[in-house]
Amino acid sequence: MDRIIRPSRRGFLKTTALTGAALSAPTFFVRNAWAQENFCNAPTGSTVTLGFNVPQTGPYADEGADELRAYELAVEHLNGEGDGGMLNTFKPSSLKGNGILGKKVQFVTGDTQTKSDAARASARRMIEKDGAIMVSGGSSSGVAVAVQSLAQEMGVVFMCGLTHSNDTTGKDKRRYGFRHFFNAYMSGEALGVVLAEAYGKERRAYHLTADYTWGWTQEESIKNATEAQGWETVQAVRTPLGAGDFSQYLTPVLNSGADVLILNHYGNDMVNSLTQAVQFGMRDKQVNGKQFEIVVPLYSELMAEGAGANVKGIFGTSNWSWQLQDEGTKAFATSFGQKYGRPPSQAAQTCYVQALLYANAAEMAGTFYPPELIKALEGFEFDGMGNGPTLYRAEDHQCFKDVLVVQGNDAATSQYDLLKVYKVVPAADVTYDASIFGGELGPYEVAGCAA
Amino acid sequence: MDAILLQILNGLDKGGAYALIALGLTLTFGTLGIVNFAHGALFMLGAFCTVALQSVLTISTRVRDESITFFEAYKEVPYLVTWFGDTGQLIIDYVVPISVLVTIPVMLLIGILFERGLIRFFYNRPHAEQILVTFGLAIVLQEVIKVIFGANPIPVAAPPAVAGSADLGVILGLGGNLSYPWWRLIYLASSAVIISGVFAFLNLTTYGMVVRAGMADRETVQFLGINIQRRFTVVFGLAAVVAGLAGALYTPILTPNYHIGMDFLVLSFVVVVVGGMGSLPGAVAAGFLLGILQSFASLNEVKSIFPGIDQIIIYLVAVAVLLARPRGLLGRKGVMES
Known part of the structure; x- marks a missing residue:
């Protein structure tokens, strides 16, 4: 007849405690290592x-x-x-x-x-x-x-x-x-100073702005930077993204008393609005006894190609050239x-x-x-x-x-040098306090797609 | 004063495009009884006639770009320029006016092919089916253009001589602050010429008279032994030409891309409905009227009172007109009514 071995109470407690410790300890020590193997799309092969x-x-x-x-x-x-x-x-x-x-x-x-x-x-x-x-x-x-x-x-x-x-x-x-x-803030800071140097401190600006997140922040940044230089903002008008024909937004500019037009547009909007502004003869005008000027705060080489000769002499900023x-x-x-x-x-x-x-x-x-x-x-x-x-x-x-202030090249020899670097604005001049724009980065550890 | 005059010009300009598209739309509707949702695509095809001609004229050879020294860069020089020098460049510069000559026969052919190849099978079908098939056709045409020319807008420039703006203030003696782009004035004049041409064709020629008779009473005209169907086919071609020309001449104003037609189509239908279904003068009048209203709604003074009004003014007017005159401004009794 077999003897039934009954564990003693003390023995049972000991074993359970040990087993518990044994089970929890490895997880405790290697949990990070486990996560490091099992995050989203952790590469396994070569x-x-x-x-x-x-x-x-x-x-x-x-x-x-x-x-x-x-x-x-x-x-x-x-x-x-x-x-x-x-x-x-x-x-x-x-x-x-x-x-x-x-x-x-x-x-x-x-x-x-x-x-x-x-x-x-x-x-x-x-x-x-x-x-x-x-x-x-x-x-x-x-x-x-x-x-x-x-x-x-x-x-x-x-x-x-x-x-x-x-x-x-x-x-x-x-x-x-x-x-x-x-970003738009840096463009504003870099451009504001250059614009005041080139066009004087007594200027009246009119903004046309693409109506979405980039346009809004771009308009705000350029407005703040130019107003800090003594410029006045006559009006800021939002235009629907992809408006195509900007004529009805451009004609009021001519009679607004503004002597600078700032186009907070990008991509095809920028090509269209700039080309049409030039077609409307804005660059040949004298307003308030000054030459009328157009500014495109964010330039891209590919868009300059689309706008062709219309970019000559026009200031903007660029990340790199x-x-x-x-x-x-x-x-x-x-x-x-x-x-x-x-x-x-x-x-x-x-x-x-x-x-x-x-x-x-x-x-x-x-x-x-x-x-x-x-x-x-x-x-x-x-x-x-x-x-x-x-x-x-x-x-x-x-x-x-550093941020580049660029200008449409008057003497472009090919489609690749339509823009020339006018000034390199040092990083220190465009650095700001991270808290001014708010926002939260969020956690490092997330459940992710592996969860 | 200047501001108002400029907005009227803007409105007339935009209205010119609306009127041209709506005119063609009403023609096909009035003659064939077809609700043609592919009409915007015909406008787009017209614009791409110009783009295609531009691509042909600028077929280029690759030449080493000497301005870049640190690697081998190439730029494209059109054969026309290599062969004929300045004359070649002049031909390229005048691509938009030249394209009119190409657009007319091409669009006439396309119009007739559409009518014979597809539309005629839908004469006796319900309007809903006509809308579906023509809308499908529009999507097919768009995608074909996208495959050939890509999704990006392709810039087409007005001839350099008229690329700038006209000093209207000086010309009209109103002071120096009034200027308007030459090409937009030319567009306005061209749309007036095209519209007058269509009206003259319909009202002053025997051919046109028969077509009008057919629009009013198709059966009686057929009893007189006239093949009215063939004439309607030609009218469909004519409508395609009008839409195509509207598109071809619009390219310097708005960079063409494959969905440019859809942007105009919906507005044109509103124009037709406001003008009155089947009424040619109504379509033209409503086109210009809505163009001008849209321009005035974009004035900052107006927008400061009604924000966003420029986006919805056309539809508000359409609602108001239909409430007051359910058949549209110049609509006749019996059209699209059973």
Whole structure:
């Protein structure tokens, strides 16, 4: 007959306590390690996939195409192919030219169509279906803000492409979103001084503004900056996005007593409104005894091409120009030019740099685990990327660097030098307190798509 | 005073485009009884006749761009310029006026092909089916243009001689502050010429008289042994030409893209309804009227009282007109009424 062994009460307590400790202890010690293995799209094989979400159709498709060219070049350089471009000038760099953390980089693309919902849908597809570890790109602030909040929900880092609204790293900033491009506030600060120098302090400005997040912040920033210089704002009129024919908004300008027209438009709106303003003879007018002037606060090379000769002499700002003479710019422009037979646009440069910065942050952190990678990017200071010494500010994920004031070239020799650099405004002059635009970055740890 | 005059000009200009599209729309409706939702697409096709001609004239050879030294960059130089120098450039500069010559036969052909190939099968079908099939056709045409020319707007410039603006104040003796772009004045004049041409054709020629008789009483005209159907086919072609010309000449004002037609289509239907279904003078009058009203609604003084009024004024007027005159301004009894 078998004896039934009954555990003693003390024995039972001991065993349970030990088992409990044994069960909980490993989780307690390795919980972080477990999370680091199981975050959204943690790469397991020998490759890592990046998602490039750019406008391939719609009004900014040209810009999107140039962004994509830059990303392809960045991937090539990260994998150690080609001449290396800015990998040779970027410092301090942890990049080795063997992919990211030894994994070969591959990429998928999406089409934002410059529509927030389409951009979110294609970002989601790249994350859920294609396993993108990071998403980058875009050419509109509306899209950037929408994709950035998706990135935060899904726990995937979003490296913004071209987005200029103060909101992207202001009231709509996110822990998982990073912007290398400059913003409307910086344009205002840089341009205000130059405009007062060039056109005098007694000017009356009339604004036409695209009616969405970027236009509003652009108008506010330029208004504040020019009024600080003594200018007066006669009127600020909002125009619907994609208005096409701006004649009914332009004719009141002529009789408003304003002597400067500020076009807070971008893309096709800018091409149309500027061309039509010139057609209306505004640049040949004398008002208040002064020459009438037009200002386009945010320029892009591709839009200057669309507007052609109409941009001559007109001031604006730019994030970067291939005509700069620093080593980083030369390396990138040469590499890009040799591959594609044309110089890169500012949209291309910001996207290329963003891809490299993401890869570098992963190398610095030693992991793709987003919270660690984000910490590596926050407060990161670097140079050799074409914009001079740059800081990725931790408080709002905004890059601070020099801003270019550019002017339409009177003596352009080809479609590539329609704009010339008028002045490089140092970073210190456009730096502001992160708190002025409010917003919350949100948490490092999110449930994400792996949950 | 200047401001009011300028807004009237703006309104007339926009109204010119509305009137031209609405005129063609009413013609097809009045003759064939077809509600043609592809009419905006015909406007777009006209604009792309100009774009296509521009692409043909600027077929280019790649030449090394010497301004860039650190890599091999190329720029495009049109063959016309290589072969004929300044004369070649002059031909390219005048692409919009030249395109009128191309647009007329191309659009006439397209119009007749549409009518014979598709529209005629829908004469005796309900209006809802006509709307569906023509709307479908519009989408197909848009996508075809998108495949060929891409999604981006393609800039087309007015000839340099008329690219600037006219000093109307000086010309009319009203003071120096009144100027208006030459091309917009030309557009206004052209729309007046085209509209007069269509009216003259319908009112002063025997062909037109028969068409009008057919519009009023189709059966009686057929009993007289006239093949009215063939004439209506030609009228459909004519409507396509009018819409096409409106589009071709509009290219320097508004950079054409593949959905430019849709932007105008809805407004044109409102114009037709306000003017009165089937009434040609009504369509023209309503086109200009709504264009001017829209321009005045965009005045800052007006918008400060009614914010956003510029976006909805046309629809408000349409509601008001239909409440007061259910058949539209110049609508006749019996049209679209069973």
